[in-house]
Amino acid sequence: MKKIIFTVLAFLCLGFALNCSSVPVKNSQIQREWMLISFENYTKEDLIKNNAKIDLTSTIENGKIKGNAFMGCNRMFFSSEFKANGKMKISGIAGTEMMCQNIKLEDDFSKSFKNMTNYKVEGHFLRLTDDQGHSMKFIAADWD
Template identity: 60%
Template sequence: MKKIRLSFFAILLLGAVVSCSSVPEKNPALQRQWMLISFKNFSKEELVKNKAEINLTGTMEKGKIRGGANMGCNSIFFTSEFKSGGKVKISGVGSTLKACQNMELETAFSQKFDEMTNYSIEGHFLTLSDDSGNSMKFVAADWD
């Protein structure tokens, strides 16, 4: 009888440990690498040449994703929080400080990125926009 009780309590304890473990949240439609294809007056060819992208493949914790971006030179890092109703909050934007020949795209992106307040996902496209009508359009990197 003692062996049965001991086994029962061991199973209960193991179940409690498993249920309390932290399982990272995932949103496969959002947590992808996204290639920038439309932004301000930059041509699609220029964006592709610079390999302009944001990477949202990081782990989501408490609804926030630590992300990264590259616009051709410096590594850019940020925290993003995608909320219901198509709202997004981008904060903590920073970057490495390498001096590069063509910094126009990177400077423009850095100035506007954390002002984006809305998002939408339609198929393989992610669009970020602000309340003034400025937008950035991305295509999923894993989509042909």
């Protein structure tokens, strides 16, 4: 009888252990769609006209948010890690390669974006910066 109870308890404990996974929790402060409003010498009007944005609403895999960026023509795909200390890492950048009128914006964005190492959320704004002080500023698309 003790052996049966022990076996049942062992299976129950194993079942609980397997069901308790570390499912990533959505970070509503970061996991949003962000519209680019300030970047290098581009005007806010140019960025808005090209619908320049990053989308971080995708799923989390291995602690990384799968995201994409759009600068008006091509779509870029990437993985991003946002740490609690304000540090971030962008990796695995790939994308479509169509000829576009705004190819300079896309090239400039992609070269700068991969070097961003810091982030700060201030209300409905997201600022990304690299180690040389270059920055990108976004506004949450769902902000009214």
